């Protein structure tokens with residue numbers, strides 16, 4: 001039997017009704033944080049998105065569980081790892097959430113912030129530790145051909161061949177961080193173009209899956225939990241995504257890890273049951289569920305969709321849902337009509 005066609009007696013917990021509700025979850029989170037966009041209030045924008053996401057999730061008939069969220073229970077009052085969400089009855093669904101991905105982008109009204117989540121049947125999303133992750137994302141044509149174990153130079157050559165583009169026609173997105181100094185120099189030496197971003201590597205990774213986004217590859221080190229959300233999207237749309245945990249503070253080069261040591265981080269990973277800290281995770285391992293859904297809604301305008309627009313009679317949201325249930329990418333513009341609305345403009 002085709003594993004992707006559940007029998008009526010064994011219905012998948014991820015069905016079209018759930019997918020519609022998941023879309024509303026990210027829309028509500030995007031609207032809530034967009035109200036704080038540009039105010040320089042990073043934590044407040046995040047908190048507003050978290051609250052809205054949790055509230056809408058609570059209305060879904062499911063036994064939802066957060067596997068990647070705002071952090072451990074003692075540091076996050078809502079959407080913490082292990083929190084049960086939903087009505088408490090119905091199918092079991094696992095979620096990886098980032099209610100305000102790119103909080104700085106939202107706080108300073110810059111491009112690329114969005115409310116995102118990935119959903120799957122139970123156990124279908126890797127319980128990523130709160131570490132850094134080296135990531136490689138590329139279009140479907142380069143899937144399984146580029147490899148995170150290879151050098152940037154080799155991968156750019158492979159990308160060129162797979163996409164039929166010369167190096168100087170390729171755009172490689174890299175986060176603007178001190179840790180990427182050598183990587184940026186290596187990419188430049190190949191002749192490829194670099195698009196530096198200050199934050200928001202989830203959107204950049206997913207954009208690689210779409211021809212016409214102007215983005216051909218994401219390279220570099222970002223956060224590991226969000227890597228699972230990128231992996232879910234890329235797995236569902238057939239793009240390339242690989243991740244490898246980073247445990248050495250000398251590699252991560254981040255203030256957050258100023259007091260941590262490589263040995264201490266390795267011990268933490270071992271405690272978490274990660275026996276091979278150097279393992280390269282494929283998208284289908286990070287998001288291994290039978291059914292995997294990604295949903296993202298723009299807070300500010302971005303590469304794939306616009307941000308929230310507040311108008312007199314309505315609020316508009318632009319979102320993307322990628323699902324391997326029916327192999328679709330749905331770009332959705334929703335008009336949320338306000339009470340007493342007089343007229344809704346076409347766009």
Ligand code: VTB
Pocket residue numbers: 101102103175177198199200201202221222223226227254256
């Ligand atoms: C970056 C940023 C992402 O995590 O990956 C960040 O682009 C972690 O890196 O949007 P720094 O600690 O160096 O900022 C995210 O915020 C989530 O992946």
